[in-house]
Amino acid sequence: MIVRRIEEVASRRLAVKFSDDSDSGARPPRGGTGPEPTAEQMDSLLTRTPLTTLDEVQLLDTTLRDGEQMPGVSLTPAEKVDIARELDAAGMHLIEAGSACTSEGEREAIRRVADEGLDATVTSFARGVKRDVDHALDCGVDGINLVVPASDKHVETKVGSTRDEVVDRTVELVEYAKDHDLWVEVLGEDGSRADLDYLERLLGAGLDAGADRICYCDTVGAADPERTAEVVSRLADRGPTSLHTHDDLGFGVANVHAGLKTGADTVHGTVMGVGERAGNVALEEVAIALDQSYDIDTVELERLYRLCRAVSEATGVALPPNKAVCGANAFAHESGIHTDGTLKDGTMYEPYPPETVGRERRLVLGKHAGRAGVKAALAEHDVAVDDDELSEVVSRVKELGDRGKRVTDADLLAITEDVQGRERDRRVELVDLSATSGGNLPTASVRLRVGDDERVASGTGDGPVDAGLEAVRAALAGDGSEQGAGKGVSFELDSYHVDAITGGTDAVVTVEVDLSRGDRSVSVSATDADITRASVVAMVDGIDRLLSAAAEDGSAPDAASLADD
Numbered sequence: 001m002i003v004r005r006i007e008e009v010a011s012r013r014l015a016v017k018f019s020d021d022s023d024s025g026a027r028p029p030r031g032g033t034g035p036e037p038t039a040e041q042m043d044s045l046l047t048r049t050p051l052t053t054l055d056e057v058q059l060l061d062t063t064l065r066d067g068e069q070m071p072g073v074s075l076t077p078a079e080k081v082d083i084a085r086e087l088d089a090a091g092m093h094l095i096e097a098g099s100a101c102t103s104e105g106e107r108e109a110i111r112r113v114a115d116e117g118l119d120a121t122v123t124s125f126a127r128g129v130k131r132d133v134d135h136a137l138d139c140g141v142d143g144i145n146l147v148v149p150a151s152d153k154h155v156e157t158k159v160g161s162t163r164d165e166v167v168d169r170t171v172e173l174v175e176y177a178k179d180h181d182l183w184v185e186v187l188g189e190d191g192s193r194a195d196l197d198y199l200e201r202l203l204g205a206g207l208d209a210g211a212d213r214i215c216y217c218d219t220v221g222a223a224d225p226e227r228t229a230e231v232v233s234r235l236a237d238r239g240p241t242s243l244h245t246h247d248d249l250g251f252g253v254a255n256v257h258a259g260l261k262t263g264a265d266t267v268h269g270t271v272m273g274v275g276e277r278a279g280n281v282a283l284e285e286v287a288i289a290l291d292q293s294y295d296i297d298t299v300e301l302e303r304l305y306r307l308c309r310a311v312s313e314a315t316g317v318a319l320p321p322n323k324a325v326c327g328a329n330a331f332a333h334e335s336g337i338h339t340d341g342t343l344k345d346g347t348m349y350e351p352y353p354p355e356t357v358g359r360e361r362r363l364v365l366g367k368h369a370g371r372a373g374v375k376a377a378l379a380e381h382d383v384a385v386d387d388d389e390l391s392e393v394v395s396r397v398k399e400l401g402d403r404g405k406r407v408t409d410a411d412l413l414a415i416t417e418d419v420q421g422r423e424r425d426r427r428v429e430l431v432d433l434s435a436t437s438g439g440n441l442p443t444a445s446v447r448l449r450v451g452d453d454e455r456v457a458s459g460t461g462d463g464p465v466d467a468g469l470e471a472v473r474a475a476l477a478g479d480g481s482e483q484g485a486g487k488g489v490s491f492e493l494d495s496y497h498v499d500a501i502t503g504g505t506d507a508v509v510t511v512e513v514d515l516s517r518g519d520r521s522v523s524v525s526a527t528d529a530d531i532t533r534a535s536v537v538a539m540v541d542g543i544d545r546l547l548s549a550a551a552e553d554g555s556a557p558d559a560a561s562l563a564d565d
Helices: 002-017 077-089 104-114 130-139 152-158 163-179 196-208 225-236 252-261 283-294 301-315 336-344 371-380 387-402 409-420 464-477 531-552 559-564
Strands: 058-061 094-099 121-127 143-149 183-189 213-218 241-245 266-269 428-436 443-450 453-460 492-500 509-517 520-528
Touching: 058 283, 077 094, 077 104, 077 301, 094 104, 104 121, 104 130, 121 130, 121 183, 130 143, 130 163, 143 152, 143 163, 143 196, 152 163, 163 183, 163 196, 183 196, 183 241, 196 213, 196 225, 213 225, 213 266, 225 241, 225 252, 241 252, 252 266, 252 283, 266 283, 283 301, 371 387, 371 409, 387 409, 409 520, 409 531, 428 464, 428 531, 443 464, 443 531, 453 464, 464 531, 492 531, 509 531, 520 531
Parallel strands: 058 094, 058 266, 094 121, 121 143, 143 183, 183 213, 213 241, 241 266
Antiparallel strands: 428 443, 443 453, 492 509, 509 520
């Protein structure tokens, strides 16, 4: 049973903490007169100091509860189930599915997650009132995260109570929940700003009443690592202790490390760090840092990027380009020096291989590009150039970059075609586009020229851009009209980004998209005053490039055959 496995880890942690030889598992010191390190050991020189005696840290994901409290984020029951499945597939130990006291709709979402039969322990957030525990029981969850006020600000001002009353109520609720076979974690809200003696008394009373664990909560992200270490070291002496940190001071991950070093064994967080204000600690950052720096297991790392993508799509929160693990630039290289070094040795400018978290390395072209990077980018599209041609292509790429433009794959290929004097026959071209966003159902229709034929199709979506994308898909799939009947062409939209390049209500926008088909991918941009047209033009141009490349290497039929097969 998953709950038992979680608490077995906590028991091992306590056993080691109070043993006589708790330092026996420590790694060797940095100095010493031992044998010369091997090449493999040299690559791990930064992982010499143990963080904790644990070889596994448990993760509790609260994306479906605390993450959903981010302004503008609201998840449907179906979206919660989809995310919960991804979390479970990644090996998440606990999933806080929501707050059952919120509404009947929220309870229905929690029930659906609880009924999925996940390996993870599914819990509900519960305030310090009996009806919240009853709501959780009604949802069929495995346990509750019982949140009680810890700081005087919350005890006196927020709930109008006293310290003694809060302790008594906490004991009653823990006993009630345990009598109903729930796993119970007691969280002291605003614990980082609470009187430490009282916090220890409150959470200790919860453990004495039968709670499975307690949690240190830096509810408003106000604590520094030193405060975290002080509090957690006291709490961990009482029993299994979790960490719940926020990133308001940028200390989210640092506070997690401080807490783990002083006795905690479980970390609360959200995917991508979504959450109130500056957000919760990002679980993907916790997982990769513990693995790479301290050899501590958490979840299946190779599923982290897929998990981040799923949460981003469901919440509408874009992946920041400079974000660790999941950002577009995490494994992207533009600088000529960096690109050259990375092509020679993948570890030259990356702390770990992108495949570790389910990513691929990406070469980005701009004013910093060098010959090695441009040549490698062309090779990805099976385009060969001689030295003179390469020099000219690099010069033009830098010229575009100097004008502040990101050089997409389509730009690079067009430049190379011009340098080599080649003309490219388009296989797919946008002939006409119309889109309407009034009313309840945005609609778009497209007319595409595919080889010598035309295809017409329409689509609907959440907005005119989404409708335009669906219309293009329908036209290429051959199910939009009689003219469109034929062999289907599918593609994946891997990323979509919009930049306004002029101000005012008549702003011109640039849309950049990354598309893939099979094992091929391409980046394309288009600029227009109409965001829908720019989006569709970019997508059609990208599809045209993918089909052209596939036809040239014989891996796909030519465009003409797509129209009449």
